[in-house]
Amino acid sequence: MQIAVDVKNISKSFRGGKFIVYKGVSLEVPKGDVTFILGPSGVGKSVLLKHILGLLKPDHGEVLIYKQPIPYDNPKLLNEIRKKFGMLFQNAALFDDFTVFENVAFPLVEHRRELTKQTIAEKVFEKLKAVGLDPEKNIDKYPNELSGGMKKRVGLARAIVLEPDILLYDEPTTGLDPVTRAMVDDLIVDTNKKFGLTSIVISHDIPSALYSANHIAFLYGGEIVFWGIPKEFKKCSHPVVQSFLQAEERHRKETVN
């Protein structure tokens, strides 16, 4: 099993050590899989994502991307490493002033300056189709004219347009209606298969994780308290994991009743 992202015993605190986020987190993300990082709100899931992207530097420990340590002090190399990543933000983080086309084309315009306008247009159309959006109808729209689900699709198209190796999702299903949520779950799995990616999903959505994940990591109290496949996750005896699962089960039953 090849490891795409290797988080090695990182610790991190803010405000001069007053606020400790991690005491020593280790995580191996296998190449080609969908790995969910679950945990309650405020436990530092997004902070972990920022460490993987090199936006934050750990106090101790290191993060390896394909066995290479992140070069924090070398902006040029850091940018090269970041080009291996695509990211879908919670609210898609589309540029308000840009149309759908300009949003998706942005990474190409910035990083692939040798491409002609026509090639860029072809790539944008291809990626929009891959995420299930009709390019003809949508390229001239602005983000405020799109629904939540459509924004996610455009954000995903933008994230994969440079054909990254690793795709990161920050709470992709939070705040969505059940139908759109299911659509995003499928999109994660399909995109991962179609483009041969490694996907890391930050979430607290257990049904999504059980449906889409190959591996699940559970972050709590500054540590990874569980790492394994979804079947094992259901049997995990850690009290916080159990309370998470029970709360989800109760919510499901109440909804059915």
Place this chain on the structure above:
Amino acid sequence: MTWVESIGNVFLNFISVCGQVSLFFSQIIYWMFRPPFRLKLFLEQFLFVANKSTFIVALTALFSGMVLSVQTYFGFKVINADALVGPTVALGLLRELGPVFTAIVVTGRAGAAMAAHLGTMRVTEQIDAMDVMAVNSIHYLVVPRVTASFIALPLLTSIFVLVGNLGSYFTGIYLLGIDPVVFFSHLQQFVNLRDVAQCLIKASVFGIIFSTIGTFKGYFTEGGAEAVGRSTNEAVVVTLVLILVSDYFLTLMIRAILYGTL
């Protein structure tokens, strides 16, 4: 917390913010000379700062020039020096009022808009998205705004001074009855190139100040929509105070360098 601790905290915060602004500014300078040079973004910002501020700057200048002319005239008439209204207003506009008033007007328009725009981009994670896509957000968002302001403000100030002097001229000649020949001869006698240089230097510095503070406050906004409003408000207040404080020290420096005396 005792009052000594409170004063200490305020002082430490002040030093910390000064350090942050200095670091931010050094990054702007670093990225300013790094390719790719985004001419389109620069021109967009230049259009926004310069072109769209021209009318309001000219309008403010016209009335400032006119009222200065009237006030100076009635003051100087007492000592029979009303012939000096032209150069007095011209020097006032060139050395002080032109750069300061223009900077104040543009801060209210463009500085506030910069803080609000970048603040919104920050709280909606658009700036993070840009960084994640390996596009340096300071290079892309901040550098064009600061360079455009650095160039636009001296041009706007020139318009301010020109229109202000026209206002002064028409009021002086047609309303107050000053002889046009006397008006111009005194202008030539008292106003020189050093005053123009002083005007343009101040305007350039104010251009850097308002755009740096506007973008700094927006770029480091933390929180939601409310925080964007707070950043915008702080950007305007801090810029106005800084412009007036730096104006005093700039005046001393420029006089020492260009005029050779205080």
